[in-house]
Amino acid sequence: MGGRQRIVIAKPGLDGHDRGAKVVARALRDGGHEVIYTGLRRTPEQIVRTVMDEDARFVGLSSLSGAHSHLFPKICNLLKESGLNDVVVFGGGIIPESDRPPLYSVGVRAIFGPGTPSTEVLEFVEEASTRDCGVGSDNGWIWGE
Amino acid sequence: MDRRTLARQLSAIENGEMQVDTFTDGDVIAITGPPGVGKSCIVDAILHRLAPAKNIAVLAVDPTSPLSGGALLGDRIRLSVLDDKTKSDSIYVRSVATRSSSGSIPSIIRDLASHLLSNSFDLVIIETVGAGQSEMRCAAIANRIVVVEGPARGDGIQAEKAGLLELADLIVVNKADLEGCDKVVNDLTVSLGLTSDAPPIIKTSIITGEGLEDLSNLIFNLEERTSSKRARCRQQLLMAHESSLTSNPHFEAILDRMSEEGLALDEALRELNE
Ligand code: B12
Ligand SMILES: Nc1nc2c(ncn2[C@@H]2O[C@H](COP(=O)(O)OP(=O)(O)O)[C@@H](O)[C@H]2O)c(=O)[nH]1
Ligand SMILES: [Mg+2]
Numbered sequence: 001m002g003g004r005q006r007i008v009i010a011k012p013g014l015d016g017h018d019r020g021a022k023v024v025a026r027a028l029r030d031g032g033h034e035v036i037y038t039g040l041r042r043t044p045e046q047i048v049r050t051v052m053d054e055d056a057r058f059v060g061l062s063s064l065s066g067a068h069s070h071l072f073p074k075i076c077n078l079l080k081e082s083g084l085n086d087v088v089v090f091g092g093g094i095i096p097e098s099d100r101p102p103l104y105s106v107g108v109r110a111i112f113g114p115g116t117p118s119t120e121v122l123e124f125v126e127e128a129s130t131r132d133c134g135v136g137s138d139n140g141w142i143w144g145e
Numbered sequence: 146m147d148r149r150t151l152a153r154q155l156s157a158i159e160n161g162e163m164q165v166d167t168f169t170d171g172d173v174i175a176i177t178g179p180p181g182v183g184k185s186c187i188v189d190a191i192l193h194r195l196a197p198a199k200n201i202a203v204l205a206v207d208p209t210s211p212l213s214g215g216a217l218l219g220d221r222i223r224l225s226v227l228d229d230k231t232k233s234d235s236i237y238v239r240s241v242a243t244r245s246s247s248g249s250i251p252s253i254i255r256d257l258a259s260h261l262l263s264n265s266f267d268l269v270i271i272e273t274v275g276a277g278q279s280e281m282r283c284a285a286i287a288n289r290i291v292v293v294e295g296p297a298r299g300d301g302i303q304a305e306k307a308g309l310l311e312l313a314d315l316i317v318v319n320k321a322d323l324e325g326c327d328k329v330v331n332d333l334t335v336s337l338g339l340t341s342d343a344p345p346i347i348k349t350s351i352i353t354g355e356g357l358e359d360l361s362n363l364i365f366n367l368e369e370r371t372s373s374k375r376a377r378c379r380q381q382l383l384m385a386h387e388s389s390l391t392s393n394p395h396f397e398a399i400l401d402r403m404s405e406e407g408l409a410l411d412e413a414l415r416e417l418n419e
Contacts, residue, residue: 029217031213034215036218039222046228051146052149053237
């Protein structure tokens with residue numbers, strides 16, 4: 001089950017740390033997925049437009065600059081407003097444990113910190129693709145919780 | 146049609162779930178050349194100059210990794226025009242992976258381009274790496290082909306390159322800000338001088354802006370060369386023939402019998418043609 005997914009990997013905001021996002025993008029490609037990388041410094045609007053135009057089922061957000069609590073919810077809400085309720089949102093970077101519950105409550109399904117093995121991200125994608133866990137779904141499922 | 150519906154329909158075409166029966170005529174331009182030569186940057190420069198007056202769709206084709214079946218599609222990174230809100234609404238960019246090695250991608254690209262033209266786009270630009278047969282055929286579905294070269298490849302004209310140059314209606318030598326560009330222009334001029342209808346050559350630079358205005362003005366008015374048209378038609382014929390072979394319901398079974406039971410090639414062809 002699962003199979004090949006189209007996945008957008010995005011760097012929202014002014015954060016210039018792109019190593020992690022590139023590592024994850026490559027790992028997903030090597031896992032057989034089609035990965036669209038946006039490059040640095042994208043606005044939430046640009047990211048949502050990319051997800052829509054590329055007809056991606058997943059969007060992975062990378063943030064190491066501390067702006068996640070502002071940017072991730074903004075992107076989740078824009079996705080819902082644009083009718084992209086079935087898109088699965090996940091993220092990674094430097095995101096303290098205490099900041100995570102509010103992100104989960106707006107629809108983020110998984111957060112991966114430093115040192116995450118790429119196999120785990122692949123397992124998440126595989127698992128999430130079999131569930132109804134788009135950003136607009138309220139089924140409450142969270143990876144690893 | 147809204148962008149989301151359009152995006153979903155393009156996926157359906159890509160996945161073979163939706164057929165495009167009637168082909169819509171219109172401007173389809175291929176931008177091709179070696180990796181890293183600046184194709185995406187050139188597409189960006191063209192979009193900056195033509196949008197929003199024109200509605201333009203871009204199909205950015207990148208290879209699927211034969212080992213994993215996955216692909217990393219990064220052409221959007223260069224498209225700074227998408228940051229400009231006054232222009233981005235008249236632009237649609239779609240990244241496409243080549244997927245199977247069965248050679249079906251050129252006909253899928255043709256269907257995607259046709260569908261975009263029938264949805265009020267004035268121009269479809271196909272960006273594709275100019276190496277390998279299936280990429281060459283992706284370019285050949287366009288009405289006009291722009292081949293991009295760069296100074297770092299000032300290594301003479303190899304046979305592989307010649308096959309691509311044969312298809313060119315325009316040659317762009319990019320990175321004119323770097324050394325070695327004039328040598329490439331000279332080499333090309335000399336070797337193309339041997340043919341009767343050589344394509345025009347222009348120098349461009351994303352850094353200095355040289356030639357970009359000319360290129361954007363040229364793009365809708367490219368003259369077709371007799372020889373490039375012939376080369377393109379040749380690719381199209383081969384593509385159609387190959388896809389009629391591979392879409393034959395007995396294709397896989399006959400392939401099995403060739404590899405496992407020693408069915409002879411001429412016998413296999415005869416059965417496929419029945
Ligand atoms: C390398 C680095 C840099 C490099 C970045 C180079 C580059 N192009 O990426 C440079 C030197 C440029 C840099 C600059 C700065 N940095 Co710095 N940097 C680091 C450092 C040491 C390592 C980051 C890294 O590349 N790790 C390796 C990669 C592979 O790991 P990763 O990014 O964490 O990604 C993994 C996971 O997090 C996860 N992941 C990440 N993204 C995603 C996305 C998805 C979808 C998924 C599934 C998973 C996932 O998977 C990856 C693989 O396991 C960290 C400290 C640290 N140990 O994390 C600080 C750190 C991130 N930087 C920090 C700071 C403050 C800065 C500066 C502001 C410093 C300054 N005052 O100038 C600038 C800002 C630059 C900018 N414009 O944003 C702080 C951030 C503090 C915060 N968030 O509160 C950190 C945490 C250091 C610290 N302890 O203070 N930095
Ligand atoms: N110096 C110079 N670099 C360029 C020029 N055009 C593109 N580049 C750089 O070449 C690299 C590859 O460009 P890209 O458009 O992605 O190439 P593509 O693979 O052919 O699509 C990027 O780092 C660009 O910044 C140019 O005119 N001059
Ligand atoms: Mg490119």
